[in-house]
Amino acid sequence: MDIEIKMDETWKEEFLERVEKDGPWASWEMYELALEAAHHLSVPEFNGLQAPKHLPHLTILPHQLEVARRVVEEMNGKAILADEVGLGKTIEAGLVLKEYMIRGLVKKALILVPASLVSQWVKELNEKFFIPAVQQKKSYVWEQCDIVVSSIDTAKKPPHRDIIYEQPYDMIIIDEAHKLKNNKTKNYEFVQNLKKKFCLLLTATPIQNRIEEIFNLVSLLKPGHLGNAEQFAKTYGKTRAVQTNDHLKALVNKVMIRNRRADTPIEWSKRHVEPVLIEFTDEERELYEAVKALRHESFAGSFSLITLLREACSSREALFLTIKNMIDKCEGAVPEALEHVLEKINAVTTNSKAEKALELIRSINDKVIIFTEYRATQLYLQWFLKQHGISSVPFRGGFRRGKKDWMQELFKNHAQVFIATEAGGEGINLQFCRYVINYDLPWNPMRLEQRIGRVHRLGQTDDVHIYNFAVKQTVEEHILTLLYEKIRLFERVVGELDDILAKMNLANLEHYFEDALVHSRSEGEMKIKMENIMAMIELAEQLGKKGGERHAAT
Amino acid sequence: MQQHEIRRFVERYFTANGCTFLEANDNYMTIQLTAEMDKELMNRPFYWHYIERTGGVPQPMQLTLITRPNEQTNKLKGERLHFGAPRLHQLFRSAQKRGSFIRLYEEPESPLNGNAALHPWLGMNVVISYECDRKKDDLVSLGLHLISGTIIESFHERLRERRLTPKIPDYCFTISPLIKPRSGISRLEQYIRGRIAADDHTWADEARQRWADDLALLDEFYKDTEEKPECYYIEKEALEKQYKPRITVSIINGGLFYLMPRSS
Numbered sequence: 145m146d147i148e149i150k151m152d153e154t155w156k157e158e159f160l161e162r163v164e165k166d167g168p169w170a171s172w173e174m175y176e177l178a179l180e181a182a183h184h185l186s187v188p189e190f191n192g193l194q195a196p197k198h199l200p201h202l203t204i205l206p207h208q209l210e211v212a213r214r215v216v217e218e219m220n221g222k223a224i225l226a227d228e229v230g231l232g233k234t235i236e237a238g239l240v241l242k243e244y245m246i247r248g249l250v251k252k253a254l255i256l257v258p259a260s261l262v263s264q265w266v267k268e269l270n271e272k273f274f275i276p277a278v279q280q281k282k283s284y285v286w287e288q289c290d291i292v293v294s295s296i297d298t299a300k301k302p303p304h305r306d307i308i309y310e311q312p313y314d315m316i317i318i319d320e321a322h323k324l325k326n327n328k329t330k331n332y333e334f335v336q337n338l339k340k341k342f343c344l345l346l347t348a349t350p351i352q353n354r355i356e357e358i359f360n361l362v363s364l365l366k367p368g369h370l371g372n373a374e375q376f377a378k379t380y381g382k383t384r385a386v387q388t389n390d391h392l393k394a395l396v397n398k399v400m401i402r403n404r405r406a407d408t409p410i411e412w413s414k415r416h417v418e419p420v421l422i423e424f425t426d427e428e429r430e431l432y433e434a435v436k437a438l439r440h441e442s443f444a445g446s447f448s449l450i451t452l453l454r455e456a457c458s459s460r461e462a463l464f465l466t467i468k469n470m471i472d473k474c475e476g477a478v479p480e481a482l483e484h485v486l487e488k489i490n491a492v493t494t495n496s497k498a499e500k501a502l503e504l505i506r507s508i509n510d511k512v513i514i515f516t517e518y519r520a521t522q523l524y525l526q527w528f529l530k531q532h533g534i535s536s537v538p539f540r541g542g543f544r545r546g547k548k549d550w551m552q553e554l555f556k557n558h559a560q561v562f563i564a565t566e567a568g569g570e571g572i573n574l575q576f577c578r579y580v581i582n583y584d585l586p587w588n589p590m591r592l593e594q595r596i597g598r599v600h601r602l603g604q605t606d607d608v609h610i611y612n613f614a615v616k617q618t619v620e621e622h623i624l625t626l627l628y629e630k631i632r633l634f635e636r637v638v639g640e641l642d643d644i645l646a647k648m649n650l651a652n653l654e655h656y657f658e659d660a661l662v663h664s665r666s667e668g669e670m671k672i673k674m675e676n677i678m679a680m681i682e683l684a685e686q687l688g689k690k691g692g693e694r695h696a697a698t
Numbered sequence: 699m700q701q702h703e704i705r706r707f708v709e710r711y712f713t714a715n716g717c718t719f720l721e722a723n724d725n726y727m728t729i730q731l732t733a734e735m736d737k738e739l740m741n742r743p744f745y746w747h748y749i750e751r752t753g754g755v756p757q758p759m760q761l762t763l764i765t766r767p768n769e770q771t772n773k774l775k776g777e778r779l780h781f782g783a784p785r786l787h788q789l790f791r792s793a794q795k796r797g798s799f800i801r802l803y804e805e806p807e808s809p810l811n812g813n814a815a816l817h818p819w820l821g822m823n824v825v826i827s828y829e830c831d832r833k834k835d836d837l838v839s840l841g842l843h844l845i846s847g848t849i850i851e852s853f854h855e856r857l858r859e860r861r862l863t864p865k866i867p868d869y870c871f872t873i874s875p876l877i878k879p880r881s882g883i884s885r886l887e888q889y890i891r892g893r894i895a896a897d898d899h900t901w902a903d904e905a906r907q908r909w910a911d912d913l914a915l916l917d918e919f920y921k922d923t924e925e926k927p928e929c930y931y932i933e934k935e936a937l938e939k940q941y942k943p944r945i946t947v948s949i950i951n952g953g954l955f956y957l958m959p960r961s962s
Contacts, residue, residue: 145895147902148944152824155798155949156883162799163879163954170797172862173714175951178797179823179854180707181790182950184699184781186825186835190901197699198782220831220908220940247833274784314939336929341940342831367933368915374922 187247191217195242202272204239207408208232211401212239221249221342222365224321224400229593230601231403233346234265237317238273241291244342245275250314252290254338257319259295260541265319266293280304286311296323300334314341321345324364325357335364355380358396366399414607415600419624420504422496422615431488432456432618434481435463441481450619450658455518457615458584459525460492462518497613498528501581504611505534505561508579513562515595516583522563525583529561536561575603581611585623587657619661622674699781705765708779711789715796726764726771733758738792800953802862803870816866816956818844818875820882821853823950826894830905830943840889841955842882844875849889857955872956879954890947902943909941 162168170178187194193213196204208231215223215236221244225233244250255277257265262279269277269291278285280294286307296318299308316338318324324332324345343365359380362370370376370392380392405412424432435456439449455463467485471478505512514536516522522538529536537555539548539562555562556576577599586592600608614620660673699707705727712719712729715738721728731739736758737746749756762776763785777785800821806814819841826836841853850856866872877885916937920930 145897145899145902147894147899148942149891149894150944150946151887151890152946152948155952156880159799159883159952160880167801168799169801169864169953170799170951171714171864172800172802173710174793174797175800175953176797177707177711177714177793178951181793182823182825183837185790186837187833188835190828190832190834200780200782201778216832248827249829249831249833274782337932339932339936339939341936363919366912366915368912368917368919372919372921 193239193243194246195239198242198246199239199273202235204235205232205408205410207403208236208239211236211403212243214401215240215344216243219399219401221315222340222399223343224345224347224361224365226347226400226402228403228405229348230597231405231408233348234268234319235272237319237344237346238269238275240342240344241269241315241317242273242275244315250342252311252313253292253315253317254299254308254311254313255291255293255317255319256296256299256335257293259297261319262293262295269293283307296331296334300330305334309337313339315343316340317344317346319346321361322347322357325360327360327363332360332364340365355392362396362399369399370395413600413604415596416607416609417612418610419612419614420500421621421624422500422613424615424618425492425494425496427488427492428460428494428496431460431463431485431492432615434485434488438481438485441479448658450661453619454584457497457618457620458516458518459495459498459521460489461520461524464489465520495524495528497583497615498525500613501525501583502529502532502534504581505529508609510579511555511560511562511577512579512581513564513574513577513599514581514583515564517565517586518584519565521583522565525563534561535559536563539564541565573601573603574598575601578604578606578608579611580608581613583613585612585614585620587623622661622670623657701765701780704779704781704786708763708765708786708789711793720760725766725768726762726774726776728760728762728776730760731758739788794950798951800951801955802864802953803866803872803956804958805861805863805867806870806958807861812869814870814958816870816872817959818873819853819955819957820844820877820879820886820952821857821955822883822886822952823854824890825948825950826890827946827948828901828943829946830902831908831940832901832905834901837950838890838893840886842877842886842889844877844879844882845873847877847885849886860957862955866956870956887947894945899943905941905943909937912937912941 193209193216195212196209207227211225211227215221215225221240223240225236227233227236241250241253245253255265255269266277266279269275275291277291277293278289280286280292280298283304285292286304294304298304316335318335324335326332327336345361345365347361359370359373359376363373371379380389432453435449435452438452452463452466455466463485467482467489471482471486474482501514514525516525519540522540526536526538535558537551537559539551539555543551552574555574562574562577580596580599582592582595586595596608596610612624614624656673656677660670660677664670664673709719709722709727712735715735716732717735718730719727720730733746733756736742736756739761740759746756748754762774763779764771764774764776765779767778777783779786803816821839821841823837823839826838828834828836839852839854841850841856842848843850875882913934916930916933920926923930
């Protein structure tokens, strides 16, 4: 046996000192309690998980437990956690960290997450896992605190970087690790030079990545697992996706765990989706047409017509801000067309969408979340609802964590409506609400999914109702009918969508739409372009199904 | 650890430290802390500093701990106590700190005819931790007869069968140890080393194998690199930290026990 044995010396010295001084001595009861405490704190087995016993208040799902067990027992504490969105990767990572802390194998840990999620991680680790995690705010935190959460952008910069390299971290956790797919970036290099005794990389979309990206990610975690760069290129260079090569897939699966929604026995509550088509009033219609006419103006190239049209569908307030900006930028005389739009804005006295929203909110008579893309619309809606005696809480990105929490509580306990702009959605959970109004639709389906994900997530027990607003005979109607209804986007379960989009390799779906809707010279051309997009989506979907079947067969 | 065990532990802890229970039922307990326990547990050094400086009348806090939450306890301003609760772990640490060193004498069960000699024993409860990328603990209780050098295991179990008191009982006298405490500890350490050596260490061999496997991959990764980059050495060191088998022996508590000799 050649194993280093370390004997505790501190007890001995103090004991001998007390013998010398004849005390002080503990009571028999305290002596017994100390021993009992040690019994409870000891870890009786190499295998198995201790953490669940420490977290009786936390509902841990079977697949999450299984992930933690496999990471500890089969992967030696180095893994890529790649569950589909919404299955609780944070819980899994927290479990693994807690397990190692209970076993005394991790004392110091560094958790790198996107800046917007730092405080959420701190909160969850503290409240759910009783892990005293601290947000890095001052540079002494690196040295003095054991469990630190920071954004990678802060961490990689001097002087932080050099202090971090000096710290004896036992565990590194990186959220949104797919951002590390390029090995030429500063972030990659930074992580590569961290001491990674135990390491978890969290990402939702690794499989669809190009295989070099998978190679980079795995090599960060376990260099050599997929061979070196040259060997890898030689063996798998022609492979297009990980799924198509069984050997590579098996190898990747040794370091990566991916649960799919379909594989978990979780029963998801249903989504009911209802398109709500709205008629413009004559004044609103005239305004919309006036904006549309800007296309023929000589200055048309300098702004995005699509943005103006979408704003016109949202609220005259949103449109006004942009138009005013354009006017301010004009040198010399203001173009007549813009003046014309301003006139039309002034002529509008009602907001048909807002009226519809009010009607709906009254009939629902329960808590409702309204999402809008525009700040001006948000303010208008808040004012409008207040005029009708409905209290609402505005919410947007850029709120500090404390304010976010407070607004969330305010909504939960004191207001009927929650009006959120896009970026505000990240990092809040509103499972207590089950009605969502998409006041205007984002053109990127993933963003829509994120919106819905705020209410339709683990823990939501009731069915969720989603109302998609669109004004008839506008860009909105096109988007709603062509994309959202034909591909039945809303009925898909969360997570399916990111697979499909990734397979399509359509990084910028929005641009395709914009091209079809704005740059088409005729209705016919637009139709063809939209159909093409549809066809691509359907193809990707079929590919996905085939992959799934084959997967099931093996 | 079951809720009733937690409850029992907490009751014993506070009783042993002289606190009183203002309320105690199956669902929760409210404890009036002593000044000493307030300082130990409530983390308010400035308050105590202030009181001691100004000579004010100290008001130790009360602590409400909920062991079985229900509608009644929801209204209370208390802390939920379960196995993972930071408060319980604080009590564990405090108990270990306050219950580390002991000296006790055996009290004869029946009146003695004449004087009785009490023999000195050194008792030690230790945790042996086997660590690599995984970990296991072994708790061992040892007793060393400080006259003959005999070592027995499960020593604490035996102590539990006896009546022990902090003061030397009437008509009893202690025999001075032939083995001094310092060398007694060394003998026990030696015994522990022997015990470890006799153990099955498949776990360590397996850990070394995992280490070797990962190291081989790493070398392969940088095989074509003439001058290895720094991250190669960082990773190599990390693998050692992750897998290298090591054993630590820590002492939970221990002390001197003067016991009546028994034939068994």
